[in-house]
Amino acid sequence: MRIDELIAESVAVIDTALSGESTARLDAELLLSHVLKKQRSYLYAYPEVLLKPEHLAEFYPLLQQRCDGQPMAYLLGEKEFWSLSLSVDKRVLIPRPETEEMVEQVLDLPLPPQSVVADLGTGSGAIALALAKEKPHWFVVASDFSAQAVEVAKQNSQQHQENNNQSAEQFLLLRADWLSAFAENSFDLIVSNPPYIDALDAHLKHGDVQFEPLSALVSPNAGLADIEKIVAGADTCLKAGGYLAIEHGYDQGERIVALLDRHGYQDIVDNHDLAGMPRFVIAGKK
Numbered sequence: 001m002r003i004d005e006l007i008a009e010s011v012a013v014i015d016t017a018l019s020g021e022s023t024a025r026l027d028a029e030l031l032l033s034h035v036l037k038k039q040r041s042y043l044y045a046y047p048e049v050l051l052k053p054e055h056l057a058e059f060y061p062l063l064q065q066r067c068d069g070q071p072m073a074y075l076l077g078e079k080e081f082w083s084l085s086l087s088v089d090k091r092v093l094i095p096r097p098e099t100e101e102m103v104e105q106v107l108d109l110p111l112p113p114q115s116v117v118a119d120l121g122t123g124s125g126a127i128a129l130a131l132a133k134e135k136p137h138w139f140v141v142a143s144d145f146s147a148q149a150v151e152v153a154k155q156n157s158q159q160h161q162e163n164n165n166q167s168a169e170q171f172l173l174l175r176a177d178w179l180s181a182f183a184e185n186s187f188d189l190i191v192s193n194p195p196y197i198d199a200l201d202a203h204l205k206h207g208d209v210q211f212e213p214l215s216a217l218v219s220p221n222a223g224l225a226d227i228e229k230i231v232a233g234a235d236t237c238l239k240a241g242g243y244l245a246i247e248h249g250y251d252q253g254e255r256i257v258a259l260l261d262r263h264g265y266q267d268i269v270d271n272h273d274l275a276g277m278p279r280f281v282i283a284g285k286k
């Protein structure tokens, strides 16, 4: 079978299975480029190339999994975040563009040049690696309660250090339950994209989310329990004059602003994502 024939067939199959998935063509092309280990442009340059049986044998199971709804990032084994190619699989959340917006904002905070920074619930290491890339003089601590997530973040941090000639001494990765492992006044900045979805939220049954680890998504108390623990821990672990940045659900902003207010924070700003939804709070510690 030719490349263009396989793509046309696959687009139709994905369209049917995922009822008009708007990315069907892109998905089919990305899966085939992945199998062929070629750029997508190759598919357009050589549509007449005949595919080898071993390529088809690798492609069809991926196509089937995509039709079952598996996220593209898991099938390709990678996701780009902040121009970093990160390995991802079902052990970790797939990093989201909204989180890049939080990274962008915290990079602009008036922090000391040699700040010590924590990314709590690091998952694939996305936030921590983006911060380390942009601020080579920061010391970045990345932690997660999930041992499996720590394995993935370790793989990504090693890869990132090799690719960018970054010092391993800039980065510490460990397994920890939020801030319980850290001493008083440890950090100038604490960033987190914690689990914040209510267990009964219908969104958990749709799209990529249904394949991601529940431990990365769901939190008790209407999704706020983990955020409350982080805020409580930051009372001791965040330095005076430091900042706390927390991603949250679109309808949780007011409660989190009120929580931070009760904990005595100043300059509390609930930032909107590109879709105009309030998605991450940044607050300064007095």
Ligand SMILES: C[S@@+](CC[C@H](N)C(=O)[O-])C[C@H]1O[C@@H](n2cnc3c(N)ncnc32)[C@H](O)[C@@H]1O
Binding pocket: 092, 093, 094, 095, 096, 099, 120, 121, 122, 123, 124, 125, 126, 127, 143, 144, 145, 146, 149, 176, 177, 178, 193, 194, 195, 215, 216, 217, 226
């Ligand atoms: C929404 S995911 C965020 C992953 C990553 N930071 C990102 O933005 O792509 C939340 C992460 O918090 C971790 N987590 C859940 N409970 C935790 C806890 N008690 N202490 C530390 N991390 C926890 C999960 O394992 C998961 O990796």
